[in-house]
Amino acid sequence: MRKLVWSLVFFFAASITASAQTAQELLRDGNGGSTDNVLTYGMGYHQQRYSPLTQINRKTVKRLVPVWSVSLANEFGEQGQPLVYNGVLYAANVKRVVAVEAATGKQLWMTPLEWDAAVARVVCCGLSNRGIALYEGKVFVASLDAFIRALDAKTGKELWKTKVAEWKDGYSITSAPTVANGVLMTGMTGGEYGVRGFVAGYDPETGKELWRRFMTAGPGEKAYETWPKDDAYLRGGASTWITGSYDPELDLTYWGTSNGGPWTAVPRPGDNLWVASVVAMRPKTGEIVWHYQWTPAETYDFDGNNENLLADIVVGGTKRKVLIHADRNGFLYTLDRASGKLLAANPYVKVNWAERIDLATGRPVETEVARKLRAGEKVEVQPRWTGGKNWMPMAFNPKKGRIYLPMLEETSVYQLNKDLPVYKAGERYMGVTNTTADRKPGEPWGYLGALDPLTAKPAWRVPLMEFPSWSGMLSTAGGLVFSGLPTGEFLALDEDTGKVLWQFRTGSGVNAQPITYTINGRQYVSVLSGLGGGTSSRRGTTGKVQPGGSVWTFALMAD
Amino acid sequence: MAGSKAPGLAAGIALAVLTATASAQAPGPFLKEQVKLGADIYERNCAPCHGPRMLDSQVPVDLRKFPPEQKDRFITSVTKGKNQMPPWGGLFKPEEIEAIWAYVMVGEKQ
Numbered sequence A: 001m002r003k004l005v006w007s008l009v010f011f012f013a014a015s016i017t018a019s020a021q022t023a024q025e026l027l028r029d030g031n032g033g034s035t036d037n038v039l040t041y042g043m044g045y046h047q048q049r050y051s052p053l054t055q056i057n058r059k060t061v062k063r064l065v066p067v068w069s070v071s072l073a074n075e076f077g078e079q080g081q082p083l084v085y086n087g088v089l090y091a092a093n094v095k096r097v098v099a100v101e102a103a104t105g106k107q108l109w110m111t112p113l114e115w116d117a118a119v120a121r122v123v124c125c126g127l128s129n130r131g132i133a134l135y136e137g138k139v140f141v142a143s144l145d146a147f148i149r150a151l152d153a154k155t156g157k158e159l160w161k162t163k164v165a166e167w168k169d170g171y172s173i174t175s176a177p178t179v180a181n182g183v184l185m186t187g188m189t190g191g192e193y194g195v196r197g198f199v200a201g202y203d204p205e206t207g208k209e210l211w212r213r214f215m216t217a218g219p220g221e222k223a224y225e226t227w228p229k230d231d232a233y234l235r236g237g238a239s240t241w242i243t244g245s246y247d248p249e250l251d252l253t254y255w256g257t258s259n260g261g262p263w264t265a266v267p268r269p270g271d272n273l274w275v276a277s278v279v280a281m282r283p284k285t286g287e288i289v290w291h292y293q294w295t296p297a298e299t300y301d302f303d304g305n306n307e308n309l310l311a312d313i314v315v316g317g318t319k320r321k322v323l324i325h326a327d328r329n330g331f332l333y334t335l336d337r338a339s340g341k342l343l344a345a346n347p348y349v350k351v352n353w354a355e356r357i358d359l360a361t362g363r364p365v366e367t368e369v370a371r372k373l374r375a376g377e378k379v380e381v382q383p384r385w386t387g388g389k390n391w392m393p394m395a396f397n398p399k400k401g402r403i404y405l406p407m408l409e410e411t412s413v414y415q416l417n418k419d420l421p422v423y424k425a426g427e428r429y430m431g432v433t434n435t436t437a438d439r440k441p442g443e444p445w446g447y448l449g450a451l452d453p454l455t456a457k458p459a460w461r462v463p464l465m466e467f468p469s470w471s472g473m474l475s476t477a478g479g480l481v482f483s484g485l486p487t488g489e490f491l492a493l494d495e496d497t498g499k500v501l502w503q504f505r506t507g508s509g510v511n512a513q514p515i516t517y518t519i520n521g522r523q524y525v526s527v528l529s530g531l532g533g534g535t536s537s538r539r540g541t542t543g544k545v546q547p548g549g550s551v552w553t554f555a556l557m558a559d
Numbered sequence B: 001m002a003g004s005k006a007p008g009l010a011a012g013i014a015l016a017v018l019t020a021t022a023s024a025q026a027p028g029p030f031l032k033e034q035v036k037l038g039a040d041i042y043e044r045n046c047a048p049c050h051g052p053r054m055l056d057s058q059v060p061v062d063l064r065k066f067p068p069e070q071k072d073r074f075i076t077s078v079t080k081g082k083n084q085m086p087p088w089g090g091l092f093k094p095e096e097i098e099a100i101w102a103y104v105m106v107g108e109k110q
Helices: A002-019 A023-028 A117-122 A222-226 A368-374 B032-050 B071-080 B094-107
Strands: A064-071 A083-085 A088-092 A096-101 A107-112 A133-135 A138-142 A147-152 A158-163 A178-180 A183-186 A198-202 A209-214 A245-247 A252-256 A277-281 A288-293 A309-315 A318-326 A331-336 A342-347 A354-357 A364-366 A379-381 A395-397 A402-408 A412-416 A432-436 A446-451 A458-464 A474-476 A480-484 A489-494 A500-505 A515-519 A522-529 A550-556
Touching: A023 A178, A064 A500, A083 A133, A083 A515, A088 A550, A096 A138, A133 A178, A245 A309, A318 A402, A331 A354, A342 A354, A368 A379, A368 A412, A395 A474, A402 A480, A474 A515, A480 A522, B032 B094, B071 B094
Parallel strands: none
Antiparallel strands: A064 A550, A083 A088, A088 A096, A096 A107, A133 A138, A138 A147, A147 A158, A178 A183, A183 A198, A198 A209, A245 A252, A252 A277, A277 A288, A309 A318, A318 A331, A331 A342, A354 A364, A379 A412, A395 A402, A402 A446, A412 A432, A446 A458, A474 A480, A480 A489, A489 A500, A515 A522, A522 A550
16 A cells, blocks of 8 residues: 555656656757747857747748737836746746746736835836746746745745845845756846845755855955955945856856946955956856956946857867857957856947957956046046946857847946945945936947857948837847837847848837747747836837837747 | 035035025025935935936936926825835935925026
């Protein structure tokens, strides 16, 4: 009898495992796994946002039509990337997580994310949630008030909830969590509030914190030599507000870090590791194996958070495992992702704070503009503090060897204040006066473009005259690149020319992350629509574009 | 001193009492210290979205054009929050929110 009971236990345990998405499936997502699923932020641990699907292609895209749309009842903006598993699409915004049938849009469950309205005081630049993680039957989501929770993927019921940090001290979370090597990880944000940035690892089963790796070095660490010998590191910024990528073979997870705290570097002389950097960590422990700092002694609000895309490309005749990153500081970098060695760095937009990145030292060669700025003068800086590219992720087509990205070209008027800011928990900690320089008539806001990652030379660039684009990109083997505009158009561009082959106006601005997948052999494309999520993405749209979140899903018109 | 720069007041203000442009709806009068306090609070907490000195606003509100006769709406919106703006009532005392009102009404109009 006992034997029978144990057999039944094993049988049911095996059934649960079979229906719940596994570590093996995570490894194969975007890496030869089933195109029926999209299981990771970035459509693969490498965050290439590339799909081998070809049903929707340059010839057929004219038959692409919406097959369903559902409201997300959210006016704060949609930046999230949905995930798909076993025919269910999961999407999140700052207010809720929803699960719907991916083929029909029929809602299966909805779980609200409740937070005190006052939390918005400590969110610098827009109330947002960029997505979720899936692992072993659970949906993981972080809420704006810096809690992380696990929901039952079948019902949406909360299984556990863990406090990551205290929002009243300036901490919040807007990024998607991720699971790598069995560890659930989250970043945080708050770089404008004098926080000490970190990445934290959790047990996905229980929510127990396993480790917390701070991103400003403290006493006892070698990198503390890059900080003044006081407690500036405790308020030094380096928040981690974009999900890290992961290389399973090297077992390294790559996280970018934000601006320093306060914005003015005057009270924190030194390079300030690991501010405005990429750090390569072990997901099991949070140990930092290597780092590279994009902007030493950062004082421009050049966060280095946005995606660190992993690819294998030929460099100098040899195939290399690289990390590609288009930083807010205006340079496009390629690093060896095993060692962190700099392989290439070139400006991809107008840059005036540094003339180049020295390949031997890995450091920027700052210009007279930077010298004047650091001396307290009011200067015009390119890129504007929002960067040559902000959080919205690029895509990489491994067959073409190109990246596809939105680029921003604006100029700030920037000055470090004479009076140093005084730290108060949960309040702005900046010490800078910054405005936007007027654009010259006829100058674009920026571009959608295709660049060579090693030279930053464009294959094509489409100028954006009405508004800039704050949308992520998706590349497919069908020869298409998907993206969006603040005016609501969801676009399919020819990957070789940038020509708009197809467009559809969704209900609000598209500043999110499109995905593509299959159900029963039919290719679908889904994207969230809803202007905002980032304050800067709404500039100039007053009265021209209405907010309001929804999910849109497209497929080729059936015969 | 916390973010104390108040450029609109830098030229020195001769009058102890400030008023908005002469009209039947002119708010105030406001004390110079009140406007200065409002400018300090504004610069630190409001300027990141509404722009330094209410210029280069990042959000769809131009505070320079806020109707002087709608003080109650201003106080309520700041205290309780509105649309994407968080409630500030938990951080600032009523007299501090009054000071922000004073700054918004007259602080950049001299």
